[in-house]
Amino acid sequence: MEHFLALVTKPDNVPILAILFLIPYFMWLSYRQARQTDITGVPSDAALNDKVYVWPYLCRNEFICAIIVMLVLGVWSIMIDAPLEEPSDPTKTPNPSKAPWYFLALQEMLVYFDPWIAGVVLPGLIIAGLIAIPYIDINPKGKGYYTIKERPFALAVFSFGFIVLWIVLMIVGTFLRGPGWNFFAPWEYWDPHLVVPLTNVNLSYLFGIRSETTANFFGFVVVAGYFSVGPIFYLWKRNSSRFLQELGLVRYVVVSFLFLTMMALPIKMILRIFFNVKYIWVSPWFNI
Amino acid sequence: MNEERKGLKEKITNSDIWRSIFRHGYEDTGRRYTLQILQNVWLHLHPPRVSRHALNFRFTWCMGGITFLMFLVTAVTGVLLMFYYRPTAEYAFRDVQYLEFDIPFGMLLRNMHRWAAHGMVISVMLHMFRVFLTGSYKKPREFNWAVGVILLLVTFFLSFTGYLLPWDQLAFWAVTVGTNMARATPVLGHEGPFAPQDITQSNDVRFALLAGTIVGPSTLLRFYILHCVAVPLLASVLMALHFWRVRKDGGISGPL
Numbered sequence: 311m312e313h314f315l316a317l318v319t320k321p322d323n324v325p326i327l328a329i330l331f332l333i334p335y336f337m338w339l340s341y342r343q344a345r346q347t348d349i350t351g352v353p354s355d356a357a358l359n360d361k362v363y364v365w366p367y368l369c370r371n372e373f374i375c376a377i378i379v380m381l382v383l384g385v386w387s388i389m390i391d392a393p394l395e396e397p398s399d400p401t402k403t404p405n406p407s408k409a410p411w412y413f414l415a416l417q418e419m420l421v422y423f424d425p426w427i428a429g430v431v432l433p434g435l436i437i438a439g440l441i442a443i444p445y446i447d448i449n450p451k452g453k454g455y456y457t458i459k460e461r462p463f464a465l466a467v468f469s470f471g472f473i474v475l476w477i478v479l480m481i482v483g484t485f486l487r488g489p490g491w492n493f494f495a496p497w498e499y500w501d502p503h504l505v506v507p508l509t510n511v512n513l514s515y516l517f518g519i520r521s522e523t524t525a526n527f528f529g530f531v532v533v534a535g536y537f538s539v540g541p542i543f544y545l546w547k548r549n550s551s552r553f554l555q556e557l558g559l560v561r562y563v564v565v566s567f568l569f570l571t572m573m574a575l576p577i578k579m580i581l582r583i584f585f586n587v588k589y590i591w592v593s594p595w596f597n598i
Numbered sequence: 599m600n601e602e603r604k605g606l607k608e609k610i611t612n613s614d615i616w617r618s619i620f621r622h623g624y625e626d627t628g629r630r631y632t633l634q635i636l637q638n639v640w641l642h643l644h645p646p647r648v649s650r651h652a653l654n655f656r657f658t659w660c661m662g663g664i665t666f667l668m669f670l671v672t673a674v675t676g677v678l679l680m681f682y683y684r685p686t687a688e689y690a691f692r693d694v695q696y697l698e699f700d701i702p703f704g705m706l707l708r709n710m711h712r713w714a715a716h717g718m719v720i721s722v723m724l725h726m727f728r729v730f731l732t733g734s735y736k737k738p739r740e741f742n743w744a745v746g747v748i749l750l751l752v753t754f755f756l757s758f759t760g761y762l763l764p765w766d767q768l769a770f771w772a773v774t775v776g777t778n779m780a781r782a783t784p785v786l787g788h789e790g791p792f793a794p795q796d797i798t799q800s801n802d803v804r805f806a807l808l809a810g811t812i813v814g815p816s817t818l819l820r821f822y823i824l825h826c827v828a829v830p831l832l833a834s835v836l837m838a839l840h841f842w843r844v845r846k847d848g849g850i851s852g853p854l
């Protein structure tokens with residue numbers, strides 16, 4: 311418990327505490343407007359479409375908002391001092407060593423994937439995927455107002471990625487990871503000498519495969535099989551689904567690839583946590 | 599009573615002293631409001647009029663504006679900090695200590711800079727979340743969303759390069775951990791898959807970032823220049839583009 315409290319009260323973790331409060335607040339605020347839109351069938355602000363002068367109406371709002379924010383920032387800066395630890399020393403590695411809080415979701419991914427995937431490929435795909443969003447979401451509805459009914463899939467995917475895979479992992483990485491990057495519940499003692507038995511095995515091993523070549527082939531089949539869910543679904547549905555026809559092949563390929571890649575993270579987490587799976591595919595060049 | 603007050607007001611505003619200070623009165627007309635925006639270098643970024651729902655806190659959460667405000671605060675406090683800080687391994691840490699203990703309001707200055715930077719990271723993430731929830735990235739705002747994504751990265755990178763500058767244990771190890779993954783870049787990192795033979799730890803991408811094989815004095819200088827000059831410039835250019843596109847794309851998105 312003392313370690314957890316020390317973490318929670320660390321000055322650099324104040325932003326995370328703020329996020330713990332801000333995210334639910336804004337989700338509630340937007341949910342209320344979305345529900346109103348969905349019940350009445352009219353965007354919640356549709357009546358406010360007339361024009362007003364920026365001076366004074368918008369400038370006044372900006373001014374008030376700036377004052378409030380500066381007050382909060384001022385109080386925050388007076389109450390809490392920025393941290394300054396001992397001078398840097400390359401020979402004294404702290405345990406755990408943590409990146410700044412906004413990168414902890416990435417650091418958390420390192421538990422489940424090798425650095426080249428967790429640290430390079432997945433972040434690259436997150437960026438490419440974010441930029442691709444406007445070009446692959448062809449649903450013209452739900453533009454400029456809150457709604458759930460008119461775009462459930464887009465909202466579900468993005469919210470899952472943002473809230474669960476980014477914010478929650480960031481919080482886990484900040485508050486629940488101790489020495490050796492082991493998981494510690496808030497009430498647990500941070501034992502730096504904790505020995506966690508490494509019982510993780512590769513997926514092929516669980517299936518009784520012992521030969522390296524077979525295991526390599528097996529891993530390839532599993533990964534390729536996973537990603538072929540996209541094409542198979544397309545072939546199966548393309549004639550009956552108007553949505554798929556409108557989306558078109560290129561957009562479909564991008565959407566399904568990004569979606570399957572994103573879902574690979576929670577899938578690997580579940581395999582690791584509940585089945586002690588280390589790698590799904592072990593090859594001479596890389597492991598997944 | 600009201601008449602009396604009006605008379606008094608007129609008497610004051612018509613007096614020679616008043617008129618010597620204020621050349622003309624304040625017309626309460628739309629023309630006046632429009633000119634107020636158009637003729638002011640700081641305000642002309644705005645259109646003269648916006649639709650009423652764009653004023654709603656509920657809609658924008660003010661998060662884009664707050665991000666910009668936080669950027670301005672870090673720019674001002676950052677310039678002040680630069681007067682006291684030398685980016686070398688000998689001085690960096692001691693300069694921060696000196697700032698905290700001996701400069702009047704030095705601690706407050708440093709706090710404001712750090713917390714505004716953290717605040718900017720929070721508000722930019724919330725801004726992105728809001729833009730997604732309102733579907734505001736849809737046609738014709740696709741490109742401005744892309745500019746936004748780059749701004750998100752730039753914000754992270756600004757914060758990350760600044761994290762190293764106090765040169766204490768926290769800074770050193772956070773940056774060490776944060777840049778370690780670059781070793782594993784496919785092809786370009788010496789520990790990454792498919793790395794060619796001649797990519798070693800002293801010429802891969804991590805080396806380019808750190809100016810060395812570990813975080814050291816040259817990393818400090820490199821991060822300092824990125825943090826104080828290169829990245830803020832890039833951020834400013836991108837923000838100018840971002841704001842310009844908000845207007846060109848028809849102002850804040852809304853129903854209809």
Ligand code: HEM
Binds near residue numbers: 658725726734746
């Ligand atoms: C340094 C970072 C950023 C700054 C200073 C900034 C600032 C702003 C401001 C002031 C607005 C006006 C509306 C509002 O306040 O919500 C705006 C709108 C917008 N921003 Fe950003 N932004 C930033 C980053 C981003 C990011 C990360 C994204 C998305 C990935 C984004 C996408 C957009 C879009 C699409 C609009 C138009 C919204 C609409 O019309 O409703 N921006 N931005």
